[in-house]
Amino acid sequence: MHAISTTRLTKVYRYSEQEPGMKGAFKGLFKPVRRERTAVDALTLTVPKGQVIGLLGPNGAGKTTTIKMLCGLLRPTGGELEVLGHQPHQRSFDFLSRISVVFGQKSMLWWDVSTYDSLLIHREMYAIPKPVFDASVAELTERLDVAGLINIPVRKLSLGQRMRCELVLALLHGPDLLFADEPTVGLDVVAKLALRNFLAELNRDHGTTIVLTSHDMSDVAALCRRIALIDHGVIGFDGDLRELRQRSGQHADADLDQVLAAMFQGRRS
Ligand SMILES: Nc1ncnc2c1ncn2[C@@H]1O[C@H](COP(=O)(O)OP(=O)(O)OP(=O)(O)O)[C@@H](O)[C@H]1O
Numbered sequence: 678m679h680a681i682s683t684t685r686l687t688k689v690y691r692y693s694e695q696e697p698g699m700k701g702a703f704k705g706l707f708k709p710v711r712r713e714r715t716a717v718d719a720l721t722l723t724v725p726k727g728q729v730i731g732l733l734g735p736n737g738a739g740k741t742t743t744i745k746m747l748c749g750l751l752r753p754t755g756g757e758l759e760v761l762g763h764q765p766h767q768r769s770f771d772f773l774s775r776i777s778v779v780f781g782q783k784s785m786l787w788w789d790v791s792t793y794d795s796l797l798i799h800r801e802m803y804a805i806p807k808p809v810f811d812a813s814v815a816e817l818t819e820r821l822d823v824a825g826l827i828n829i830p831v832r833k834l835s836l837g838q839r840m841r842c843e844l845v846l847a848l849l850h851g852p853d854l855l856f857a858d859e860p861t862v863g864l865d866v867v868a869k870l871a872l873r874n875f876l877a878e879l880n881r882d883h884g885t886t887i888v889l890t891s892h893d894m895s896d897v898a899a900l901c902r903r904i905a906l907i908d909h910g911v912i913g914f915d916g917d918l919r920e921l922r923q924r925s926g927q928h929a930d931a932d933l934d935q936v937l938a939a940m941f942q943g944r945r946s
Pocket residue numbers: 690691692714715716734735736737738739740741742743
């Protein structure tokens with residue numbers, strides 16, 4: 678059974694551009710210049726349940742747009758899409774209670790209150806029974822080593838502490854599928870390793886399917902047996918790290934960043 682299945686999934690953003698300055702802003706009100714950008718271009722991908730897949734690509738490649746469509750935050754412009762048997766953009770309760778998303782660059786926690794307060798709101802949103810909630814909080818805070826942090830206002834936490842709290846929130850309702858969009862961005866080596874180990878354990882112990890995007894090749898190498906390279910909204914490679922090295926033409930012990938750079942240079946030339 679597939680966790681994710683897409684056929685020719687496409688997203689075209691439509692937006693208006695305006696000239697600089699007050700004159701441009703005024704003109705833009707009456708005569709907006711319409712533009713289109715194809716962020717995801719006929720992307721076909723299947724991900725079996727329980728797999729950890731890494732989506733890699735340069736800035737602007739279409740990774741976040743893909744993830745936003747897969748989790749129902751954006752409606753596709755074209756193509757077919759099924760995630761855990763659902764159409765994500767319908768955002769049914771069953772679908773939302775089986776997925777979760779963590780963004781390294783955005784916080785899902787309420788800034789001025791403690792993590793625990795955000796967890797209580799989540800408990801209501803997902804209708805989690807009190808004993809299940811208590812057990813989940815106990816397990817996740819222990820595994821992520823944040824038991825001493827969840828009663829502190831989120832704005833007072835360091836980035837690494839906050840990311841671990843973000844994961845407690847994201848996993849509170851026991852999702853089958855986790856989208857992690859650059860979860861280690863800005864973290865130091867120790868925090869990065871702890872987060873990576875946690876995600877590996879989550880997949881091993883709970884069979885959680887994980888879709889990871891990262892610019893950090895060491896994250897991807899440590900966690901993902903399968904790597905899909907996206908550029909200009911198109912998958913240019915889908916395979917494992919060994920195949921990726923071979924395809925890049927780099928020698929077997931080449932630095933992972935060199936491997937990736939070689940792949941993208943090849944696509945752009
Ligand atoms: N709301 C939007 N309106 C118009 N264009 C957009 C919008 N969001 C993204 N884009 C464009 O779509 C393309 C893909 O963006 P996306 O954020 O999916 O890339 P990404 O691979 O996640 O990049 P990064 O690694 O820099 O986060 C880019 O060219 C971007 O400028």
